[in-house]
Amino acid sequence: MSVLGAESRRDMEIRRYPLLVYTLVPLGALVLQAWLPRVVGRYDWFDLPLLVTIFFALGRRNPLQGTLMGAVMGLFQDALSHNAIGINGIAKTVVGFLAGSVGIRIDVDNHTIRILLTFALSLLSSAIYLFVARFLLGLGADWNGLTELLRAVGNGVIALVLFPLLDRLRVRD
Amino acid sequence: MESFIVRYRNLVVLLALLMLQLVGLAVQVRRTTGGTSTLEDTDPGGVRLIRLWANAVISPPERLIHSSTTGLATLWSNYIDLVHVRRQNKNLEDTVDRLRLEQAALLEDARQGERLQAMLGFQQKYIYSTLAAQVYGSSGSDRSHVFYIDKGWHEGLKPDMAVITAEGIVGKVRDVFPHTAQVLAVNDATSGAGAILETTRIRGVLRGDAAGQLEVVGVTADERIHPGEHVLTAGGDLIFPRGLPVGIVKKVVRDPDRDGLVDIILSPAAPLDRLDEVLVITSTEPRFSPQDEKDLAASALEQSTVPAAIKDQVKASEIMAEKLPGLMDPNLPADQQPLNDTSNPNPAAQPPQPLHPDEFSPSANDDSGTTPEASSTPKTNHPLAAPAGPGSGATPSSKEKPQTTPPRNP
Numbered sequence: 001m002s003v004l005g006a007e008s009r010r011d012m013e014i015r016r017y018p019l020l021v022y023t024l025v026p027l028g029a030l031v032l033q034a035w036l037p038r039v040v041g042r043y044d045w046f047d048l049p050l051l052v053t054i055f056f057a058l059g060r061r062n063p064l065q066g067t068l069m070g071a072v073m074g075l076f077q078d079a080l081s082h083n084a085i086g087i088n089g090i091a092k093t094v095v096g097f098l099a100g101s102v103g104i105r106i107d108v109d110n111h112t113i114r115i116l117l118t119f120a121l122s123l124l125s126s127a128i129y130l131f132v133a134r135f136l137l138g139l140g141a142d143w144n145g146l147t148e149l150l151r152a153v154g155n156g157v158i159a160l161v162l163f164p165l166l167d168r169l170r171v172r173d
Numbered sequence: 174m175e176s177f178i179v180r181y182r183n184l185v186v187l188l189a190l191l192m193l194q195l196v197g198l199a200v201q202v203r204r205t206t207g208g209t210s211t212l213e214d215t216d217p218g219g220v221r222l223i224r225l226w227a228n229a230v231i232s233p234p235e236r237l238i239h240s241s242t243t244g245l246a247t248l249w250s251n252y253i254d255l256v257h258v259r260r261q262n263k264n265l266e267d268t269v270d271r272l273r274l275e276q277a278a279l280l281e282d283a284r285q286g287e288r289l290q291a292m293l294g295f296q297q298k299y300i301y302s303t304l305a306a307q308v309y310g311s312s313g314s315d316r317s318h319v320f321y322i323d324k325g326w327h328e329g330l331k332p333d334m335a336v337i338t339a340e341g342i343v344g345k346v347r348d349v350f351p352h353t354a355q356v357l358a359v360n361d362a363t364s365g366a367g368a369i370l371e372t373t374r375i376r377g378v379l380r381g382d383a384a385g386q387l388e389v390v391g392v393t394a395d396e397r398i399h400p401g402e403h404v405l406t407a408g409g410d411l412i413f414p415r416g417l418p419v420g421i422v423k424k425v426v427r428d429p430d431r432d433g434l435v436d437i438i439l440s441p442a443a444p445l446d447r448l449d450e451v452l453v454i455t456s457t458e459p460r461f462s463p464q465d466e467k468d469l470a471a472s473a474l475e476q477s478t479v480p481a482a483i484k485d486q487v488k489a490s491e492i493m494a495e496k497l498p499g500l501m502d503p504n505l506p507a508d509q510q511p512l513n514d515t516s517n518p519n520p521a522a523q524p525p526q527p528l529h530p531d532e533f534s535p536s537a538n539d540d541s542g543t544t545p546e547a548s549s550t551p552k553t554n555h556p557l558a559a560p561a562g563p564g565s566g567a568t569p570s571s572k573e574k575p576q577t578t579p580p581r582n583p
Contacts, residue, residue, distance in 0.1 A: 031234045033313035034321075041446040042385060044315055063183040071190050079227030081317035082347055082357055084201040084212055085220055086194035088314075093194070097187045129316075136195070137202050138210035142362050142383030147315065
């Protein structure tokens with residue numbers, strides 16, 4: 001993993017995207033996340049809103065934007081479920097912040113790094129979700145470690161394809 | 174202070190957002206008497222509003238995708254995917270020839286089947302009112318087994334209505350929006366319904382586990398529970414009508430938390446992960462066929478005519494009682510009541526004198542000379558001299574002393 005110093009980050013390129021991309025891509029992720037499980041059945045081992053959060057937070061290299069994006073995506077996911085609104089919101093807020101913070105320090109153009117980062121942040125998101133639901137709220141949420149691991153792997157695989165596609169949408173100088 | 178906020182702007186925003194969401198979560202969670210936490214049964218107003226907005230944003234494109242894929246699938250299968258149509262057509266023609274021969278043999282069986290089907294009234298078996306709805310989306314999370322249907326409160330849906338398919342139960346309506354509704358599937362961990370095993374009649378609570386498997390929990394270990402047994406709704410939860418198929422017993426495992434109890438893992442009767450069309454039970458009032466309704470109306474009419482006939486009879490008797498003289502007259506004093514009147518309005522007429530009196534004539538008893546006329550009358554045995562009969566108009570008054578037969582002279 002190539003770790004960069006604080007000086008070099010000034011030289012790094014901040015990726016910018018058209019406003020339409022900022023609107024449609026998260027919306028598309030939320031819609032597909034709600035619709036695709038009907039097609040794939042029980043094998044919904046992916047979290048598209050999480051992937052979009054990580055992608056934009058890494059690309060913008062801005063923890064603030066990553067935090068906001070994560071909060072909005074998580075709250076939308078909670079609102080579409082029957083669970084308490086805020087559990088996913090907290091998990092993705094933290095993930096967005098971390099992804100934005102890490103994006104300052106590492107070379108996010110490297111696909112391997114992005115995939116590994118996605119895998120790790122996916123596991124972290126699941127852990128935060130479980131922590132909030134089980135320990136903070138005491139809701140006694142069921143948990144299956146294998147499913148969370150498979151979801152992290154699925155997110156990594158999808159990121160492998162999705163991130164290069166989304167890279168094409170950025171504004172080039 | 175300002176420089177501190179600017180310097181740590183990212184952290185401040187992160188903490189502020191986390192705090193906001195934690196406060197929001199605290200509002201939604203309730204502490205039960207048992208010391209555990211649970212979500213409120215109904216969403217608070219603000220939470221419901223957020224769900225409504227999220228649904229309003231996500232539902233239209235989701236429904237668009239759903240209808241587009243359906244249209245594309247139709248377009249593909251009907252107009253594009255026609256590569257093997259010619260060969261299929263030839264095969265189909267052969268099949269038609271063969272089927273024509275079989276048709277004749279099957280015709281009689283079909284007629285018999287129709288008669289039996291009509292006899293069983295299979296089509297009228299399910300008598301509750303239902304509304305068909307199409308499933309168009311889900312929660313997108315395997316932690317929340319909910320899905321969305323394209324009918325809402327404009328179509329008459331309300332929370333806690335049962336959702337079923339022809340195969341079995343599916344879930345219950347949880348949240349209702351104007352044109353859509355959220356359905357909580359029976360395999361969700363927070364779901365709950367009464368279930369009963371068909372043959373052993375063992376009852377338990379139906380819910381889902383972490384993996385989304387359907388299971389009946391809270392069942393005492395019993396050797397009679399075997400895989401393959403059918404499980405039905407018990408009907409005590411006020412949501413699902415009794416006797417609807419739930420699933421088939423797949424296996425029985427020990428309850429890890431409670432000794433002596435087992436969890437029964439089920440294969441759901443309805444395809445819970447591949448739902449397209451569902452039925453929402455909108456009313457549990459029985460829905461009868463036109464013939465049944467006709468019979469009921471005739472029965473009700475008959476019941477209403479019987480009291481009317483009795484009423485007519487009572488009325489007629491009252492009218493008759495008014496017209497006939499009574500023994501008690503309310504307008505008269507007690508001593509002048511007709512009941513106390515001893516005067517006979519129809520005094521008994523004097524019996525005609527016999528033309529030829531004999532020893533049986535009334536006057537013959539008074540030989541002592543009580544009736545001088547009678548004593549002067551010659552005695553005779555003429556039959557016409559018998560005392561006047563009932564038709565003679567000389568019936569003696571009831572107050573008169575009854576006559577005793579005089580002793581016959583030897």
